[in-house]
Amino acid sequence: MGISERKAREKQEMRLRIIEAATEMFMSEGYEKTSIRNIAEKIEYSPATIYLYYKDKDELLYEVQKQAFSQLEEAFARDATSPDPWVRLGQICHSYVRFGKAHPEMYELMFMMRAPMNSIKENEPWRNNTDSFVVLLTCLTECMEKGLLRFKDVTLAAFSVWAMGHGLVSLDVSCRLQAMNMTEQHVEEMILASIEQYLNLIKS
Amino acid sequence: MGISERKAREKQEMRLRIIEAATEMFMSEGYEKTSIRNIAEKIEYSPATIYLYYKDKDELLYEVQKQAFSQLEEAFARDATSPDPWVRLGQICHSYVRFGKAHPEMYELMFMMRAPMNSIKENEPWRNNTDSFVVLLTCLTECMEKGLLRFKDVTLAAFSVWAMGHGLVSLDVSCRLQAMNMTEQHVEEMILASIEQYLNLIKS
Amino acid sequence: MGISERKAREKQEMRLRIIEAATEMFMSEGYEKTSIRNIAEKIEYSPATIYLYYKDKDELLYEVQKQAFSQLEEAFARDATSPDPWVRLGQICHSYVRFGKAHPEMYELMFMMRAPMNSIKENEPWRNNTDSFVVLLTCLTECMEKGLLRFKDVTLAAFSVWAMGHGLVSLDVSCRLQAMNMTEQHVEEMILASIEQYLNLIKS
Amino acid sequence: MGISERKAREKQEMRLRIIEAATEMFMSEGYEKTSIRNIAEKIEYSPATIYLYYKDKDELLYEVQKQAFSQLEEAFARDATSPDPWVRLGQICHSYVRFGKAHPEMYELMFMMRAPMNSIKENEPWRNNTDSFVVLLTCLTECMEKGLLRFKDVTLAAFSVWAMGHGLVSLDVSCRLQAMNMTEQHVEEMILASIEQYLNLIKS
């Protein structure tokens, strides 16, 4: 067993190395500059080698996306710490917005681009988002158990909150807000104000 | 004057023909397949000819986007007809969602892709979205004048409603909802339910 | 006659306007940016109009070259004023070098590029250079009449002087001197020193 | 090690094949017709393959230039054989002129065109010309040690000789001599006579 285990471990390590390089490239250079070639160069392997670990660019991007979601979860773990679920809900929202602002390229990959979603087989759920969504779901469940929200269905509640947050962040990331007469500072204020307002609306 | 008028009209018609070809291509084949070359082929002109009417791909896409916004406005004009602003607000939301579902590629171009936003000069507002946004703004203003909403600032209200709608539609368009365990029908229900819920939340 | 004379004059004026635009463009933007289109734009005519006055780009460039030679002659007229032919010879040389340094794009067109020379028919001499060459020729003739030079044949003398000057200037213009380890200042010194040396060599 | 050596050799051979194709194309068709595409076609590879060996057109041209300089050196080695440096100087000059006449397109690339000089980084000397320049420099040094020349500084001397030779050859290559009333034979005589005369001038 020792040998095959080592092999498996080494394979895993290589996959990781590739993903990390890709992730870094994505964050520093953006989508455009992230080509199989460039990733390969970064880890000092040949492009062909990438294909030994990932069947195509989509699968690779899917893994990069996964990595990005890990980072979002870490952000949540760092920021959303209050034992009070209502307070925590606010922390989650702000953490989410901050993440999008800090890593727009990543946010695009996670929630906006078509690209890596093709590698999800039909009828198979999209695992990457699950954990971070659960953070929200749990928080909302606690809130609702305490009767703090005007929602009835927790799943629907979670979807709504996510949609609201995503709406704000993605309009920002895709430059649709800046394009409307607004200074960047104004945009930020508007987003934060929208969140406050929304939290106010859903509070019972 | 007849001549110059005719010339101008012909020029306009040509521009339109290009846009229409681009739009069709966009809707049927998606962004990836929409190249200057392919558009030119479709209208049976040379690629160089396109450049007589549009300075580059970005400008062309910006016009396609404009065209798409016209269609959204038409949809609003068709669907959001009630004199009662509250009813109309619901109509607007549903019209918006229906539009996104019917033309996901266009929706992407309008609100999600980075692509054509480069052709907007700094400090110059993004005109394409203005009119349809005004429809929403007007409706919300009327609602608030009648005291129907729990909002205080109408601009902020409009942004929030837009963000909410966009959040739902764009997650759908980018396949993030389907990817989560959900059947397509379920997705649709969820979106509609979210809207109902949201309208409920903002009603005073 | 009045009418056809006016027509001819207008035609000439138009040709001049084109050339002037082309010349300016050449000097400010360089060869690469000087296209028929850009010239046409500058004088606010259509590209096709250019072809009414010049049969192709080569013929046009040939005229631009002519214009450039006029400027060189003016430079000579300005700089080479001494009645003493030996002093004047030095003035001519320095004027020539200065001209090349000041208008490298023009110099290229005048003496280095293949481009506009095609429009010279076989067995027909190249008129553009004649006048400025005569300035040199005359000066050398005077020098030789006074027995100031170690040359025997004045034509050969003129060719040699021209070749020497052109060798220095063109190596500079084509960046072959800068490319050799030398600072720009050093280059200039070297060129001037070479000239002094050469004048010294030919003085009897 | 055998394998990597072979690989390296093959790579080198491929580079050479590309350069040779480019050189031939250059000599037979001229600069205008020498495109990456055409070179690729000539060696029956795809254009993309070229980019595996040369990063861009400039780098390729720079290598072609290098190749050309090798040929010039060979010409010098062949022609400039006399142990007597003064005789050798004449041989060098004639070899140089002959080379220019035989390969005008190459001469253009070597000494006249702007093109491949971009790939020389700032503050980095232009290596291609070095060796052939050294041949001249050495010869002049020997001459001056024997007190055969009226020069004082050997570097300046070398520059002057080079400039003189280049002036003659480049005016010929760029058709400025033929264009002046002269038959081709006359041109050749004139060039040779100028050289004799110049050598005469510098001889002490």
Place this chain on the structure above:
DNA sequence: CATGAATGAGAGTTCATTCAT
């Protein structure tokens, strides 16, 4: 396991030029 070599496909763009009007 890793890769060097190769490529087909295609991108956006520019240009000199022509010609019917």
Place this chain on the structure above:
DNA sequence: GATGAATGAACTCTCATTCAT
């Protein structure tokens, strides 16, 4: 006389991917 419209023919370059070794 002037031009608007159009184009054919290029161009350089990049990419994801494959496959024999």
